[in-house]
Amino acid sequence: MTDNFSHFYHRTRSAHATQERRSPALPASGRLTPELVNKRWQHFALPEAQAALLDPITEETMHSYTKNIEHFIGTVKLPVGIAGPILVNGQHAQAEFCIPLATTEAALVSSYHRGCRLITAAGGASTLVLQEGVTRTPGFAFACLADAARFIGWVSEHVADLKSVAESTTQHGQLQDIEVEMEGNHVYLVFQFFTEDASGQNMVTIATQAAFDYVMQHSPVEPRQAFLDANLSGDKKANSHVMRHVRGKKVTAEVHIAESLIQRYLHTTSDAMIEFGLMANNGGQLNGTIGTNAHYANALAAFYIACGQDAACVAESAVGITRFERSIHGGLCASVTLPNIMVGTVGGGTQLPSQKACLELLGLNGSGHARALAEVLAAVCLAGELSIVGAFCAGHFTRAHHKLAR
Known part of the structure; x- marks a missing residue:
């Protein structure tokens, strides 16, 4: 072990002592043109990899990706399966929906398909959008507590000005509120926006930047440091x-x-599923889980990728609560609450060829459908919870993966 560390030390020290290492450079421009794509592939000289990532259809449609990626070299194909239909009786989604899921995990689509069929047979899932809002949270550090307090007073008097400045950057975003959090001489401003049918993270960033610039130009108290986002938003x-x-x-x-x-x-009972839910809730508390659910992340990741959403948001979207209890009608009442569903039906990746096709399969492409899409996704997460818990209770979980994943 000592020899290994010694070898690593001398090798690393030698590397640091040399001049800056220079490798053959990729094309400097991040633009997407056929010429630049070919130059990037010349750097690798891997014709088989190029044929796999830059197939004829990708070459023909590469212009579609111009606003979604830099240093483009091709596309990765993922299998897409269909689950359902699932009947949703929502405030905004009121129909049977077939659910596209992009995944490489065998048994996943089959499990969600079973849950969707069960919900439909039971008369459908009731769904409701409870709240909406996308946040960005600038942070300001002051020399002392008195300066921080004075700054907060100034902000409270200029909310209307900040709202006007922020909303001047977008035709669709609306600044709903500015909350203030104070930690010693640090001040966090929580800008919360309504983003209509867009997921809205870029919209909110640009709008908050305009308000941030206004604060820096007009505040009577100059902060020692200021940052556009200070991690209070919980982004991703x-x-x-x-x-x-x-x-x-x-x-x-x-x-x-x-x-x-x-x-x-x-192939189980409601009593067994309720008991499982209680034990799983205790297990989640023992390991410090935020919320309690079986596997929201599976549905969210597969759905986000298929439908052009920001897949990194699964990190926050997978927080939530699943609950099983005795129904007033007999049998089982199952519910899910997800406070962080980050979806849109315009902007971002929603209009790329494959992703647009998946939204069209749902009948939820374009303006006016974002709330319905969120309700459908909540119902799909509910279907997944029912199916996986049922599999654990019936003792079928391992058998299903052994059959479908090997």
Whole structure:
């Protein structure tokens, strides 16, 4: 072990002592043109890899990706399966939907398909968008507590000005509120926006930058340091704050299932599923999980990738609560609440060829459908919770993966 560390030390020291290492450079421009794509592939000289990533259809449609990526070299193909249909009785989504899921995990689509069929047989899932809002949180450090307090007073008097400046950058975003958090001589401003049918993260960043610049130009107290986002937003990180608030769309979904349907589709009982839910909730508390759910991340990742959403948002979107209890009608009442569903039906990756096609399969492409998309996704997460818990209770979980994944 000592020899290994010694070798590493001398090798690293030698590397640091040399001049800057220079490698053959990729084309400096990040633009997407056929010429630059070919130059990038010349750097690698790997014709088989090039043929796999830059197939004829990708070459023909590469212009579609201009605003979504830099240093483009091709596309990665993922298998897309269809689950459902699932009946959704929502405030905004009211139909049967077939669900496109992009994944490389065998057994996943089959599991969601089973849950979707169960929900539909039970009369559908009730869904409701509870809150909406996308945040960006600038942070300001002051020399002393008095300066921080004076700054907060100034901000509270200029909310209307900040709202006007922020909204001047977008035709669609609306600044709903500015909350203030103070930690010693540090001040955090929580800008919360309504973003209509866009997921809205770029929109919110640009709007907050305009407000941030206004603050820096007009504040009577100059901060020692200031940053556009100081990590209070929870952007792409699991956090407990959203359990009582929102980032994106906060959605809840519920279904009441007769005992006979649980036996028919899941081969178990409502009593077993309720008991499992109680034990899983305790297990989650023991390991410090934020919220309690079986596997929201599976549905979210597969759905986000298929439908052109920001897949990194799964880190925060997978926070939520699943609950099983006795239905007032007998059988099982199952519900999910997801406070961080970050989806849109315009902008971002939603209009890329494959992703647009998946939204069209859902009938939810374009303006006017973002809330419905969030409700559908909550219902799909509910379907996944029912299916996987049913598999654990029936003792089928391992058998299903052994059959489908090997």
